[in-house]
Amino acid sequence: MIELTAAEIAQAVSGRLRGVEHPHQLTLSHADTDSRTMRPSALFIAKPGEVTDGHRFIDDAQTAGAALVLAQRETDDPSGNPHPAVLVDDVIVAMGMLAQEIVTRIRQHSPTTVIGITGSAGKTTTKDLLAALLGPQGPTVAPQGSYNGEVGVPLTVFTADLETRYLIIEMGADAPGNIRELCSIVRPDIGAVLMVGTAHAGKFGGADKIAQTKGELAELATDHIILNADDAQVAAMADRASAPVTWFASEPGASADYGVTADEVHQRADGRLELTLVFDEPDEHGRSAFRTTSGLIGAHHVTNLLAAAAVAHRAGVAPSDIAARLDGLGPSSRWRMERTEIPWASQQDAVTILNDAYNANPESMREALRTLAIMTRENKRRGVAVLGPMLELGEDSVWLHHKIGETVVRLNIDLTLVVGDGAYALYRGAIAEGSWGSEVQWVATLDEAESWLRTALEPGDIVLFKSSNSAGLRLLGDKFATEERN
Known part of the structure; x- marks a missing residue:
C-alpha cells in the first residue's frame, strides 16, 4: 500500500x-x-x-x-x-473510500491504467491471463484469487503502490448497482465484459437484470470498452458505452472493425487449444495473424483468451508479444480445469483428473462436459463426470439441472456420478434422456462419492470434477489428485 x-x-x-x-x-x-x-x-x-x-x-x-x-x-x-x-x-464502506483515495494518489503520481473485468464466468482466468500479458510492460497489480467484490476490490487496491503501471480489477456482482459501486471506487480506464449467463440468477431475479448490472461497466469505463460479440446481451451493451468499443469474437472472418478474432481453433487431444489470433491492426512488419497454443484446457477458454488479448492490445501491447506470451500459458488459479495425472498401475495407464470445481453454472458446466467428451473421444479413453449442484440459480434451478442431465447423455459421457440433493434433478434429467444401468449414479454425500469412485475408476479414465464451490467437489478432486495407485 x-x-x-x-x-x-x-x-x-x-x-x-x-x-x-x-x-x-x-x-x-x-x-x-x-x-x-x-x-x-x-x-x-x-x-x-x-x-x-x-x-x-x-x-x-x-x-x-x-x-x-x-x-x-x-x-x-x-x-x-x-x-x-x-x-x-461501516468498515466495508470505509474500505471503499480508502481504496478510492489510494487510486487517486497513484494516478497523480504515475500514468496508471485501471482495467475492470466483469462477466458471469471467466473473470478470474481472464484476469490471470491479462496480468501475464501486462507484467512485462510495467509493474502490474491483479487480484489475489477471486477478490472481486466490495471487500476484495479494496484489498486489491491496497496492494498497489505509486509505481503501479497497470491495476487490474475483477468485478463481481450479486445485485443491481454492484458494478457501478465498484467503478466509483477505481474509475476504470478500460472495461471488459465477457459474457452474461445464469450465474447468480436467483439473487438478481433473472438474466436480464444480470445484463443490466454487467453493463454498468460499459457505461463507466472512460477510455475503451471491450465487448464479446458472441454474446447477444453483451453486444447490446455497445448502446450504453461511453467510450469507444473494441469487439472480440470467436467466429473466423469477422469484420475488420473487430479488435481480435479467433481463426482455426482446434482443441488437441490433451484438451489444450491451438488457435490463430487475428488483430484489427497489423504490426510494424505488416502481420496481423499469430498462431498460439494455450496452456488452458477447454474450448470455452477462447472467450477468455480473446478478451485478455483485446484488453492488452488496447493497453498498448504489440500483437506479436500478446501471442508469444499466451503461448503455453496455463491457469494460475486453483480448480479451473486443473489437470493432474495419477500413476495407476503404470504411467501409461494414468488416470487424468480435471478439477474444475471452483464454480459452476449451466454454461460452464456444459463447456466442461464438452471438453471431457472431446478428450475421451480423441484419446480413446473412458470419461467419468463427477457433478455437484449449481447454486444461486433461483426458481429455474431444477429445470436447469435437468437440462445438464440431458447434456450428459447427448455427449455420451461413459460414467456420471451426481453428488448431493441439490443436483438430484441432474440425475433425473439423465435418466429421462435415456441413460440406463450404471451409466449414471446419484449419491447424497462426498463420502459416498469417494467410495463409489474408488470402486468404479479404472486405469486410463479421464475424470472431471465440476460443481459450485461450496459443494466441496474441488476438495474431493484434490484428494484423488494427490494419491498414487500402483
Whole structure:
C-alpha cells in the first residue's frame, strides 16, 4: 500500500481518531483484514463477518505489529488502553473510500491504467491471463484469487503502490448497482465484459437484470470498452458505452472493425487449444495473424483468451508479444480445469483428473462436459463426470439441472456420478434422456462419492470434477489428485 498517515486515513474515510498520539507522524504502509498478515506500520481492518468479527482479533493484530485499526466500535487492549484506531460507522464502506483515495494518489503520481473485468464466468482466468500479458510492460497489480467484490476490490487496491503501471480489477456482482459501486471506487480506464449467463440468477431475479448490472461497466469505463460479440446481451451493451468499443469474437472472418478474432481453433487431444489470433491492426512488419497454443484446457477458454488479448492490445501491447506470451500459458488459479495425472498401475495407464470445481453454472458446466467428451473421444479413453449442484440459480434451478442431465447423455459421457440433493434433478434429467444401468449414479454425500469412485475408476479414465464451490467437489478432486495407485 502507498504510505499514508493515520490523519490522512481518517480524513479519507471520514473517520474519528481514538488512541493515536501523533496522527500526522504515524505512517501506515500495509492494510489487510487478516490479523495473521500484520507487520510494523500495518493497518488492521476489523471487518465484521458472517462467521466471526474482526474486532475479536485486534489484540492479535497488534501483537503481530499492527500500528492502527480501522474499526466500527471502540475497543481497548488487555491493560485497558484504547486501541489506536480510526472509527467509522461501516468498515466495508470505509474500505471503499480508502481504496478510492489510494487510486487517486497513484494516478497523480504515475500514468496508471485501471482495467475492470466483469462477466458471469471467466473473470478470474481472464484476469490471470491479462496480468501475464501486462507484467512485462510495467509493474502490474491483479487480484489475489477471486477478490472481486466490495471487500476484495479494496484489498486489491491496497496492494498497489505509486509505481503501479497497470491495476487490474475483477468485478463481481450479486445485485443491481454492484458494478457501478465498484467503478466509483477505481474509475476504470478500460472495461471488459465477457459474457452474461445464469450465474447468480436467483439473487438478481433473472438474466436480464444480470445484463443490466454487467453493463454498468460499459457505461463507466472512460477510455475503451471491450465487448464479446458472441454474446447477444453483451453486444447490446455497445448502446450504453461511453467510450469507444473494441469487439472480440470467436467466429473466423469477422469484420475488420473487430479488435481480435479467433481463426482455426482446434482443441488437441490433451484438451489444450491451438488457435490463430487475428488483430484489427497489423504490426510494424505488416502481420496481423499469430498462431498460439494455450496452456488452458477447454474450448470455452477462447472467450477468455480473446478478451485478455483485446484488453492488452488496447493497453498498448504489440500483437506479436500478446501471442508469444499466451503461448503455453496455463491457469494460475486453483480448480479451473486443473489437470493432474495419477500413476495407476503404470504411467501409461494414468488416470487424468480435471478439477474444475471452483464454480459452476449451466454454461460452464456444459463447456466442461464438452471438453471431457472431446478428450475421451480423441484419446480413446473412458470419461467419468463427477457433478455437484449449481447454486444461486433461483426458481429455474431444477429445470436447469435437468437440462445438464440431458447434456450428459447427448455427449455420451461413459460414467456420471451426481453428488448431493441439490443436483438430484441432474440425475433425473439423465435418466429421462435415456441413460440406463450404471451409466449414471446419484449419491447424497462426498463420502459416498469417494467410495463409489474408488470402486468404479479404472486405469486410463479421464475424470472431471465440476460443481459450485461450496459443494466441496474441488476438495474431493484434490484428494484423488494427490494419491498414487500402483
